[in-house]
Amino acid sequence: MAIDPRNYDVAELRAAGSGEPLPRQEERVGEDASETDAASDAESGRETERTARPTATVAFETSIARDLAALDGEGVERPYLSALPASLVAEGLIFEWLEFLSMQAGRETVADALAFYERVGWLGADATEALDRYLSGIDGSRATEGNDLDPDDHRVSLHYIARLAALSRR
């Protein structure tokens, strides 16, 4: 038994939360309890610069800008993402992105946002159409009430588009 609360079994907790049956304890001996999140989240490195603006806001924008700069380069043209790349990592990113938008504002607003991204040249028609199909499979029941997408949400979208575009160029 390990009682360190940092090493709890996330999969078991999620299964308990969803009411799914779990294998008995003895059947799970030897299983690796750790879980890694392969598809998401940037590398660490802390923003310590203090400005008049909130430190957390600066860190958020710096993080986005850092990732976008890393993904920018020659050969970038509009639409940034003409079609969705076919890869498992890309699929993971797509669900993560659409789930984020849906939780922020609900599915209908996300569909409008995708159309907006196509109009401003972030997405191609094929990419938008494919994303609409994915969107129908996203649970929109946990959307933040009364929220709408703000510029920071669109920055996050651009971040995902850039990551997907980078996968397309590979």
Place this chain on the structure above:
Amino acid sequence: MSEDDAESEADETDDETDTTGEPTPIGVKLGSTRTVIAIPEDGGLRTIKTLTCLATYEDVITGEEKVLYGEEAATEYPDRVKYTLRSGLPEDEAGAELTATFFEEVIEANDVPEDSAVVYAIPTIDNERGLENLQSVIEGSRIGEALIRSYPESLCGSVPAMGDDLQAVDDIFVTVNMGSTNLEASAYRRGEQLVPFTTGAVTGNEVDRMIANYVEEETQGRVNIDNTTAREYKEEHADFVDFEPFTDVIQQPGGGSHEFTIERSVMDAVDEYVDDVVEEIANAFLPELANDYIKVYKLALDRPIVLTGGMACIPGIVEEFEERLSEELQREVEAVAPDDPATSAAVGAQRIAQRLVDADAY
């Protein structure tokens, strides 16, 4: 033996135990100030709350060493009472032994069932030795025959604040645990803890020390109170909504008594505490979260931040935190707390235990 603050909350749970042959699902928080145990009973929850302390004395008739714990020990033997988890975890073997004695006394006195699945809510402190000592206490305990698990106290404490079930495990949110020995903050993404942040610089115990110092200042040095009295002042009088000055009486060393009134000491201390919490969250924890998890940061700030821990019991502190953090971040944020922050970690742990039993995880 000690009389605990045990109460039933009939509408809290839908558990069914005993007749099914399943182990009893139990939630435990071994806290530095209070220990709370949540046990299903009569369709509701029985919560046992007791100070995490004990005192020993010699029986004058038999000569045997007797143990008192909780409020009774603190009241009857203030000179020798020992708070076994003063720093959050047992620091050494002696501390572990004391904690084990205390825990067994509580279990014995309250008929906590041995055939049980026990989930412990434990602070996320980077203290390997302390965790090993606590592990020895837990492993040596009679309860938890069927299953033992531990989860971060901040997650367990958030469970009752986010719904009647385990909605917290399926959500993305930020939580701040305002405890006696630590300030903890974490983001959770579907049960996974992200960017755990802990500081021992902003604590309920420090507030107690500040109150003791401010009382001395406010009374021009005529009154010195200990930290236990300061904690009692905080728990009884701190109130951001409706604070009223209060009077107390001390016995003078040379005889007689001295009555004094406290107007500022308590609220000055908790007011500074909230400022310090906001400073840590806004300028240390959230920037780290934004740097590492941009999506979670954005989502979590658009949802209520969950405040847990003993300091969250102070009336109005949730609104104060909300207002001051909004000002610091230059954007609106919302905060919520469970109905009873002092017991929420044990209640949340009990719900997880219940679901683990339901899922045959033992």
